[in-house]
Amino acid sequence: MTTRMIILNGGSSSGKSGIVRCLQAVLPDPWLAFGCDSFVDALPAKMQASDEGIVFAADGEVSVGSDFRALEAAWTEGVAAMARAGARVVIDDVFLGGAASQQRWRKALGGLEVLWVGVRCESAVAAAREIARGDRVQGMAASQADVVHRGVFYDLEVDTTHTESMACARTIAAHVG
Secondary structure (H helix, E strand, O other), X not given: OOOOEEEEEOOOOOOHHHHHHHHHHHOOOOOEEEEHHHHHHHOOHHHEOOOOOEEEOOOOOEEEOHHHHHHHHHHXXXXXXXXXXXXXXXXXXXXXXXXXXXXXXXXXXXXXXXXXXXEEOOHHHHHHHHHHHOOOOOOHHHHHOOHHHOOOOOOEEEEOOOOOHHHHHXXXXXOOO
């Protein structure tokens, strides 16, 4: 079966977005890229910092409410529909709910060939990247580094602590069927 989806899961500032850009460069066919950041950016302003939407606490913790979950479900179904229609899609996500987050994707992607990739990075390195980026609440990287992987099953894992995005992308590309 041909891989239609690649889903990268890792904490904030773990290097997922860089890997996605490199994947698009090294994979022979065109792949569309979507990520949780673009989904959050697409939410109405009133849902940002709302208990029913998404809240970024001062310590970096992230919580989401029922309105967020409803729109997220529609988004995942839409992404799955694109893959079913023939598009190859790579996703950059943060499984805040660990195994439950993966299960939501599995439900939406039933019948599609998916390559599940864990993107790991040592907490201290991700935290330093977070500070350098300047566009994240400090503490997100540290709070998410391990929790996003709890109970999640992968076909492949990469670690960006000491490995560049392009090398990780080449490793992933070698597993795309």
